[in-house]
Amino acid sequence: MHESISELLEAIRKSGGRPVHRIILGTAGSGKTSALRIARSAFEATGARVTTSLENVGAIDAVAGSVLLVDDVHRCGPTALADLEAIMRRRDTSVLLTARPRSSRHKIDRLLSTSGSSALTLGAMTSPKVAQRARETLGHDLRRDHIAAIMAITGGQPDGVHEVLTMLQHGRAVLPDAARVIDEAGQAWVSRRFAELPALVQQAVAAAEFATAAPIVAETLGVSPDEAAELLDEARDSGLLLDHDKVTAQLKACFAEQLGPSKLAQLRSRAASALASSHTLTTAAAIMFAQYHVVNPQVASYLIRASERCSDTDPSQAATLLDAAYAAGASLADFALQRAEVAARTSDYGGALHFADAVTNRALSTDGRQCADLADAIRISATVATSRGMVAHAADLYRWLGADRAGADAPIAAIVLYAAGDGETARAVLQHAASTIPTTYAQGLRLLAEGIGTSMSGSGKSSIAMLSRAVSMLSPPPVRRAMPDHAAALAATAALHCGDLAAAESILAASLADHRPEAAVTARLQLLSAWASMLAGDIPAATARLRAATARPLPSARDRLFEYGLRAGLARRADNAAELNACWTAARPVIAACSADLFSLLPIGELWIASAHLSLQPEVTHLIDQAGTVLEDLGSPILWAAPFHWCGVQAAIIGDKPDDLVPHAHHLGAAAHASEYAAALATAGKSWIRVLAREFNPADVEASARGLAGAGHSWDGARLAAEGGFRSNDPRAAASLLQLARTLKLTGAAGAMAPDPASGPAAPASRVPGGLSVREAEIASLVVQGFPYREIGERLFIAPKTVEHHVARIRQRIGAQSRGEMLSMLRSMGFPQVNHQA
Known part of the structure; x- marks a missing residue:
């Protein structure tokens, strides 16, 4: 029962024959009539005379304790209302009325003021x-x-x-x-x-x-x-x-x-x-009208203006508003360019092309009077093409557009052309950018393109400062537009190619801190950040950043190529063959769909190495050949070519194809005089070949490993030192190289790898079964999984002979009489333990 009704009944019971005046207010269905019936029963229980008819209401006898109950007073006419007022003024009769709260509110107010009675409101149920x-x-x-x-x-x-x-x-x-x-x-x-x-x-x-x-x-x-x-x-x-x-x-x-x-x-x-x-x-309301197919020019115009106000901060909402404007009667010509823009920024690539093509066709039909719209449409189409991994098509679009019609977007055209390997046309297009209005944004775009151009000559190292300045000038942009690539992504990619991981991290961290509505751009920057961590050897950070970037499926084939390059690189560094195979299976459609360009060399290189591990190099041959052609057409710029050829060296070593190694080693050697980074890679390549042939000087291997780490390849440096340690006949040299491998891995991973207990005091270890030490538990887990001593040594950066000694101690500790008994006992003890796996 409603609280107000309970209070009313209490008032009736305590009235002692005194008149009770109440007006019960409530919407239809709130229970007013039911309340009146309950009140009638309460009055009748006191012996009161109850009247419920409005007929002859003025003739009610003034008998003490008489009661008048009237439902739906808001329907009363003037005469009945006057009679009710008269009775309520007499104060010798209990009057209980119901009414709706808003309908004929003036009638309710009159009755309340006449009698001085109060109103009870029946609200909705909670x-x-x-x-x-x-x-x-x-x-x-x-x-x-x-x-x-x-x-x-x-x-x-x-x-x-x-x-x-x-x-x-x-x-x-x-x-x-x-x-x-x-x-x-x-x-x-x-x-x-x-x-x-x-x-x-x-x-x-x-x-x-x-x-x-x-x-x-x-x-x-x-x-x-x-x-x-x-x-x-x-x-x-x-x-x-x-x-x-x-x-x-x-x-x-x-x-x-x-x-x-x-x-x-x-x-x-x-x-x-x-x-x-x-x-x-x-x-x-405007969106609802559009959904109901109400055609109204004013509504359509309102929706277009509303989309313009939110397009920078919420491109998805802008797209919704523009679609509604079309349903409300807007002409496609009024908003096609804006619709293409927000579609590209929200990764709706099919929609972006549809609307961009509409703008292009309209611009061409006006005899070039709308060159600005045409340039914008081509920029959006080029954005879609690059996102789909088809930079060559994007370059074709800009060649067709020409420098004159590119206008203020000439630097964008130049960057796309550089990416496709057409440096000559890129430089020619960039010359036209000087004639544009020198706004900060325009100058930033020009500096970005010039920075890419500068990366093509000498070591290319000086381009990083130019690109960093360009990123600063372009952040935040005056208007957010769909772009073939983000300035910070370009700058960071260049920094990664020359081993300047600190610059790459700085650029990416600053850009990721800038809130942006384009999820695809954020994901691209996170992928590059993960790449920097992977090169530094910080595998946990790389994994976490990759997970953040791929929390939602990546809509861009180009970004998925980076995703699979990272997954392959991380699996390779963890010696996880199962993950490498799974990654390759998932990557196949993307590998087949994408073409190579200057800014996708990083994932292509990692997939190249992965293909050598899996003996599947023919599946990436087209990408490798295209990448080689792009670099050759650009004059083999050292900054971009050196990491690619380093991947070629590693792929040849892993695939045991010494003939394939020669051209890559030659390129690195030729670049060594102009680039410390290329020199470090060239020296490391030579050392690796000598290590594999067991014809090496440990001091040279140590210098090469340190050089790799200094060039931003800590994991590769650790691996080279470990390989040298495994193959050295000098126990002291082997121990020194293996210790260097541990140090480089620890330095790169910022302490991610647990130190060897034998190397010094350590924090108390967690308890492991059988009374084994942490290192013995690590080895036990790997032995149970079937890894040979050599691979276990490579994972843990210790010699195979050391692994053998550890295994002997494990057998002794657990009391196993044979290897088979040891394996059975270890399995019953819960090995392999995930937290002890390398």
Whole structure:
């Protein structure tokens, strides 16, 4: 029972024959009539004479304790209202009335002021009350989502809640799906209640979906503002409009059925015109009009302007608004360029091309009078092409456009052309950029392109400073546009290619700190950040950054190529053959779909090495050949070519193809005079060949390993030192090289690898089965997995002979008589343990 009713009954019981005056207010279905019946019983229990008829109300005898109960006073005419006032003024009769709170509010106010009585309001039921009622009706608790569904449909209106719960009670055997019963029962309640409303009130409810201001509703319904206000009051008193005049989906479903499609379309069209002409149109209302196929030029223009305001910060919302504008009657010519822009920025590549092509065709049909639009359309098409791993096509687009029509986008064209290996055309296009207005943004774009150009000569190292300055000038951009690549990504890629990991990390960290709405750009920067960590040997950080970048599927084939390059690189560094195979299987479609370009050499190189491990080099031959052609066409720039040829050296070594190694070693050797980075790689390549041939000087190997680490290849340096240690016949030299391998790996991983207990004091180790040490547990896990002593040594940077000694101690500790017994016992003890695997 509602608290207000309980208070009323208490007042009746304590009245002692004194008159009780109350007016019970509530919307339709709130329980007013039920409250009146309960009150009548309470009065009759005191022996009072109860009258419920308005007929001859003025002739009620002034008998002490008489009671007058009247339902729906808001429907009373002037005469009945005057009679009620007279009785309430006499104060010798209890009067209990019910009324709706808004309809004929002036009548309620008159009665309240005449008698000095108070009003009781019956509000909607709360969720806890609905849950309690459900428990009482059904004999068990309803789930929270079911309670929420009932509240969403009925707004807690008591009669609606009762109807739904009754259907649940009677329909359980037939329809065990409570959610379906709630939806069907709720829809039936709404439909019945809506059908009971007068036609104009129904129309007012339909208009409330868009506006509840009386002037707007008046124009929509074709009535006066006063009439509209009264209709809105009746609509609210119906109990069908929820808090803040919300129109539920169930209520909307009734509109066409009760009003008819034609009338409903007319109302919506009038509402759109009224809101637009009064400048009170909202974005939500405009979108709804478009969804209902209301064609209105003012609504369409409003939506286009709204999309312009949010396109920088929320391109997805801008796309929604522009699609709505088209549905509202906007011409494609009015917004095609903007729509293409936001589509590209949200990785809707098919949509971006569709709209960009529309702009291109329109620009060409105007005899070149819209060159700016044409340049923008080509930039968007080039963005899609590069994202799909087809930089050559993007370059073709800019060659077709030409430097004159590229205008302010000439630096962008130059960067794309460099990426495709066409340095000559890139330099020619870049010359035209000098004629553009020297804004900070324009100068930043030009400096970015010039930085890429500078990377083509000498060591290319000086280009990193230029590219870093360009990134600063372009951040944040005055307007966010779809670009073939992000400035920070280009700068970081160049830094990674010359081993300047600190510069790459700095550029990427600053750019990732800048909030941007384009998820694809953020993911690309995270991939490059992961790459920097991987090169440094910080495998945990690289893995975490890769996981962050791929938390959502990457829509760009170019970025997926980077993803698989990282996965392959991390699997290789962990000697995880299963993961390497899985990565390759997943990467095959991307490898087949992409073509090589200057800025995708990093993943191509890693996949090249991975293919050598898996003996699947033919599957990447097309990418390797294309990459070689791009570099050759650009004059084999040292900065870009050196890491690629280093990958070629490693692939040849792993694949045991010495003939394939020669050209890559030659390129690195030729570049050594101009680049310390290339020199470090060239020296390391020679040392590696000598190590494999067991014809090496340990001091040279140590110098080469340190040189690799200094060039940003800590993991490669550690691996070279380890290989030298394994193959050295000098125990002291072997121990020194293996210790260097540990040091380089620890330095690169920032302490990610646990130190060898034999190398000095360590933190207390976690307990392991069998009383084994941490190192013995590591070795036991690997032995159980079937790794030979040599591979275990490579993983742990110790000699195979040391592994053998550890295994002997393990057998002794656990009391195994044979190797087979040792393996069986280790498995029963819980090995392999994941936390002890390398």
